[in-house]
Amino acid sequence: MSASSISLQGLQSVLKADLITSIISAAGFGVLFHHSVLRNVEVDIYIYYFLALFISATSGLGFTYLSIKSFTIVQAVARTTSVVTAFYTGIIFSIGTYRLFFHRLRSFPGPLGAKLTRFYTVRKAFKNVQYYKEVAKMHEKYGDFIRTGPREICIVRKSAIPLIYGPQSECLKSTWYSQVSSDCTQCSIHMTRDFDDHRRRRKAWDRGFAIKALNTYEPRIKSKVELFIKQLSSYASPPKPFDATTWSMFLSFDVMGEVGFGKDFGCLESGTEHAAIKGVHDHMEVLGILSNVPWLLNILGCIPGATAGYTGFFSWCAAEIKSKQKRWDPEQYPQDIVSWLLKAFAEKDVSASPSEASLHEDSRVVIIAGSETTATTFASVIYFLCRYPDVLRKLQTYLDAAMPNGEREWTYEKVKAITYLDDIINETLRLKPALLTGGYRVTPAKGIQVDEMYIPGNTNVFVPTQLIQTDGRYYRDRLEYIPERYGERKEEMQTEDAPYFPFSVGAYSCPGKNLAFMTLRIALSRVAQQFNLAFALGETGNKFDEGALDTFTTTLPPLMVQVTQRK
Numbered sequence: 165m166s167a168s169s170i171s172l173q174g175l176q177s178v179l180k181a182d183l184i185t186s187i188i189s190a191a192g193f194g195v196l197f198h199h200s201v202l203r204n205v206e207v208d209i210y211i212y213y214f215l216a217l218f219i220s221a222t223s224g225l226g227f228t229y230l231s232i233k234s235f236t237i238v239q240a241v242a243r244t245t246s247v248v249t250a251f252y253t254g255i256i257f258s259i260g261t262y263r264l265f266f267h268r269l270r271s272f273p274g275p276l277g278a279k280l281t282r283f284y285t286v287r288k289a290f291k292n293v294q295y296y297k298e299v300a301k302m303h304e305k306y307g308d309f310i311r312t313g314p315r316e317i318c319i320v321r322k323s324a325i326p327l328i329y330g331p332q333s334e335c336l337k338s339t340w341y342s343q344v345s346s347d348c349t350q351c352s353i354h355m356t357r358d359f360d361d362h363r364r365r366r367k368a369w370d371r372g373f374a375i376k377a378l379n380t381y382e383p384r385i386k387s388k389v390e391l392f393i394k395q396l397s398s399y400a401s402p403p404k405p406f407d408a409t410t411w412s413m414f415l416s417f418d419v420m421g422e423v424g425f426g427k428d429f430g431c432l433e434s435g436t437e438h439a440a441i442k443g444v445h446d447h448m449e450v451l452g453i454l455s456n457v458p459w460l461l462n463i464l465g466c467i468p469g470a471t472a473g474y475t476g477f478f479s480w481c482a483a484e485i486k487s488k489q490k491r492w493d494p495e496q497y498p499q500d501i502v503s504w505l506l507k508a509f510a511e512k513d514v515s516a517s518p519s520e521a522s523l524h525e526d527s528r529v530v531i532i533a534g535s536e537t538t539a540t541t542f543a544s545v546i547y548f549l550c551r552y553p554d555v556l557r558k559l560q561t562y563l564d565a566a567m568p569n570g571e572r573e574w575t576y577e578k579v580k581a582i583t584y585l586d587d588i589i590n591e592t593l594r595l596k597p598a599l600l601t602g603g604y605r606v607t608p609a610k611g612i613q614v615d616e617m618y619i620p621g622n623t624n625v626f627v628p629t630q631l632i633q634t635d636g637r638y639y640r641d642r643l644e645y646i647p648e649r650y651g652e653r654k655e656e657m658q659t660e661d662a663p664y665f666p667f668s669v670g671a672y673s674c675p676g677k678n679l680a681f682m683t684l685r686i687a688l689s690r691v692a693q694q695f696n697l698a699f700a701l702g703e704t705g706n707k708f709d710e711g712a713l714d715t716f717t718t719t720l721p722p723l724m725v726q727v728t729q730r731k
């Protein structure tokens with residue numbers, strides 16, 4: 165008799181035990197499994213191993229029950245179901261009890277559901293897709309340190325920003341970033357959680373945003389902005405309202421097509437969204453909600469057809485990379501961001517994306533990270549200029565003084581010198597940051613001390629960007645739009661010391677900040693030079709103000725605006 169048949173017989177005799185004993189044993193095994201295995205590993209990383217283990221264990225159990233002659237098929241299936249259910253019940257019970265009463269974060273206040281499961285956050289994020297408002301409510305109820313997940317703490321304190329995000333921070337990217345893959349050779353710079361991999365790759369990105377590179381982008385951004393101005397002129401006469409949200413998106417995507425890939429998306433020319441981009445937009449909400457359970461998103465991404473909406477976008481980026489690789493000329497100075505990444509890849513530089521797959525992921529980040537953010541910021545600038553006409557008039561005075569003959573005298577050098585433009589952009593990003601809730605980090609093993617509160621190690625943490633940037637403890641007239649707080653009223657309003665990090669800070673901060681500012685300065689200066697802006701008839705701006713969706717980057721409602729040519 166072979167060893168395997170002996171063990172099969174052994175298992176059969178165990179399984180023949182009365183049902184109650186089997187169920188109790190399975191539940192006990194579930195509790196044991198939680199404490200000995202699940203608590204000691206990062207489940208997000210090993211999710212596929214666990215899935216494979218559970219599927220093979222369940223089918224193995226079913227097979228063994230079926231092989232016991234004294235059981236009918238129905239009895240075997242019923243027993244398998246009961247034992248498996250008991251096992252999972254044991255795990256769930258053990259997880260729940262542990263998270264509520266024994267977890268290192270048990271003393272932090274927060275909603276009961278959030279302490280038990282991440283699916284609580286999914287439910288909150290699903291409701292209106294405005295998780296940032298839910299966080300604000302929790303902050304009101306529970307204070308500055310809120311347990312927003314079984315092992316997540318949301319911190320609404322200025323002092324937490326350098327500790328969590330700053331250049332000296334020891335916090336790393338949290339499990340939120342494993343939604344694509346836990347393998348850094350398969351994901352973009354934004355999603356890699358490996359500190360060294362990130363640091364190496366970041367150099368290639370930074371070259372694409374250096375001053376010399378930016379200078380090559382400037383005239384091309386200007387030409388896209390002029391196309392935007394031309395389109396707006398058609399809304400000025402005969403007068404008809406235009407949707408600032410949609411047109412800002414067209415502008416921003418065309419700019420990123422141009423300086424990101426050296427390609428024209430043609431959104432401004434056609435007045436329609438490029439088909440590849442539409443697929444991305446249609447799925448932002450689902451992503452925003454499910455990214456709260458990264459392992460689930462990771463699994464869904466592997467189901468054939470689940471990412472069908474992205475296929476167009478993925479294929480577009482892949483085709484562009486392939487065609488660039490074919491035409492690659494090592495002598496030519498790179499003319500766009502993707503070419504900088506390709507250069508590192510072709511030259512096998514240490515800063516190169518570590519695989520073809522990660523290069524493709526990086527190319528998609530160029531569009532996603534670069535376009536949505538700039539677009540929502542520009543739409544928000546337009547909203548504030550309509551709501552606060554004095555700000556627009558003041559800006560126009562500065563522009564007219566610097567360029568008395570208008571458009572003909574426009575240069576980026578002159579525009580850059582008008583600091584009020586930057587004050588407007590900064591104040592817009594304070595009240596309406598493109599990432600409302602913020603980046604998620606994990607504390608080092610020794611934990612971090614934030615003021616009076618010790619946050620234990622291996623805890624996911626975040627500071628909600630919009631909430632802290634509108635906190636009355638740090639900002640006077642916190643909800644008022646006052647660009648001067650970044651200019652002549654800086655000292656009086658104590659802006660210097662107030663928390664402000666719309667581009668994040670430290671190692672993982674936005675490499676595209678200067679490009680974004682360049683685009684926004686050019687677009688804002690030209691629009692203000694050329695047009696007066698007002699809400700269109702019937703538009704109050706309230707839906708735009710209140711209706712932003714938290715889809716990691718923000719998704720904005722339409723904003724109907726009437727432009728009139730300035731004399």
Ligand code: HEM
Nearest residue numbers: 354530533534537538541598603666667668672674676680
């Ligand atoms: C107003 C415009 C923009 C805002 C407010 C913004 C904001 C941010 C923020 C807050 C992060 C950190 C995200 C995190 O912690 O997970 C980030 C990362 C990033 N942004 Fe931007 N961004 C803007 C424009 C751009 C542009 C134009 C690009 C150009 C492609 C860009 C490329 C990136 C990349 C590649 C990352 C990931 C960086 C890394 O992980 O090292 N962003 N951005």
